[in-house]
Amino acid sequence: MSGPLIRVEDLHKSFGSKIVHNGVTFELEEGQTLTIIGGSGSGKSVLLKQIIGLIRPNSGHIFIDGEDITALDEFELQRVQMKMGYVFQEAALFDSLTVGENVAFGLRTIMEAEKQHALKIARQKLSMVGLQGVENLKPSQLSGGMKKRVGIARAIAMGPEILLYDEPTTGLDPVMSDVVSDLILKLKEESGTTAIAVTHDMKSAYKISDKIAMLFEGKILQIGSPEEIQNSSNAIVRQFIAGSSRGPIPVPRI
Ligand SMILES: Nc1ncnc2c1ncn2[C@@H]1O[C@H](COP(=O)(O)OP(=O)(O)OP(=O)(O)O)[C@@H](O)[C@H]1O
Numbered sequence: 001m002s003g004p005l006i007r008v009e010d011l012h013k014s015f016g017s018k019i020v021h022n023g024v025t026f027e028l029e030e031g032q033t034l035t036i037i038g039g040s041g042s043g044k045s046v047l048l049k050q051i052i053g054l055i056r057p058n059s060g061h062i063f064i065d066g067e068d069i070t071a072l073d074e075f076e077l078q079r080v081q082m083k084m085g086y087v088f089q090e091a092a093l094f095d096s097l098t099v100g101e102n103v104a105f106g107l108r109t110i111m112e113a114e115k116q117h118a119l120k121i122a123r124q125k126l127s128m129v130g131l132q133g134v135e136n137l138k139p140s141q142l143s144g145g146m147k148k149r150v151g152i153a154r155a156i157a158m159g160p161e162i163l164l165y166d167e168p169t170t171g172l173d174p175v176m177s178d179v180v181s182d183l184i185l186k187l188k189e190e191s192g193t194t195a196i197a198v199t200h201d202m203k204s205a206y207k208i209s210d211k212i213a214m215l216f217e218g219k220i221l222q223i224g225s226p227e228e229i230q231n232s233s234n235a236i237v238r239q240f241i242a243g244s245s246r247g248p249i250p251v252p253r254i
């Protein structure tokens with residue numbers, strides 16, 4: 001394939017009068033990891049959900065492997081969705097299923113894999129994320145860090161070309177956050193997966209990303225390598241990455 005694996009072109013999305021995306025454009029080469037940063041409510045999760053086709057844009061295009069998914073019907077969309085794994089912001093595991101059944105879920109329902117075979121693959125994927133012997137536990141018996149890793153195991157269960165991570169390290173202690181960042185890097189190196197991650201965790205963003213894009217007021221304010229973002233001359237980007245309440249970014253008055 002030539003050209004970018006993912007290309008988002010002039011994306012517009014509103015909910016009622018609330019404009020979330022007002023012309024978002026970027027592209028990502030195969031095998032690269034892009035991290036989207038931006039304030040709470042800036043539209044990071046909505047962007048990921050449009051890329052995987054869970055939310056439809058009002059206008060604009062999303063090309064995956066050269067195919068515009070905004071033009072596809074639900075049935076055709078499913079074929080493209082099978083190339084993608086999605087790690088939800090809230091792990092979104094089924095409480096009534098065991099960890100193993102959660103990871104095996106897509107294999108069973110979408111790929112129609114035989115139960116024992118699907119559970120065997122689930123155990124392999126759990127072991128890839130450093131979790132052994134937990135397949136018979138229920139999600140409620142796991143810590144937050146374990147749930148995040150189960151979410152990643154489920155997302156990689158069907159061997160996706162593209163992984164979308166929504167805040168994979170949020171809520172984790174600094175060491176566990178670094179473990180998850182290393183895991184994201186390992187999956188990229190071992191499987192050549194192309195990834196888009198959303199995070200506020202700048203340490204993780206610098207570690208896992210080939211490119212970082214900042215979403216602000218409905219548009220990509222700046223996109224560049226981690227070094228370019230760290231040395232940005234844009235006052236908004238500088239304030240955001242420094243985590244300061246002082247600067248041009250509007251903050252609530254307390
Ligand atoms: N299904 C929906 N219906 C209506 N409004 C929505 C819906 N989903 C998201 N929004 C709105 O879109 C905006 C962007 O939401 P989004 O979840 O993408 O933010 P975010 O950047 O991921 O924030 P956070 O960092 O807090 O997760 C918010 O104002 C939110 O209220």
Ligand SMILES: [Mg+2]
Nearest residue numbers: 044045046089
């Ligand atoms: Mg979000």
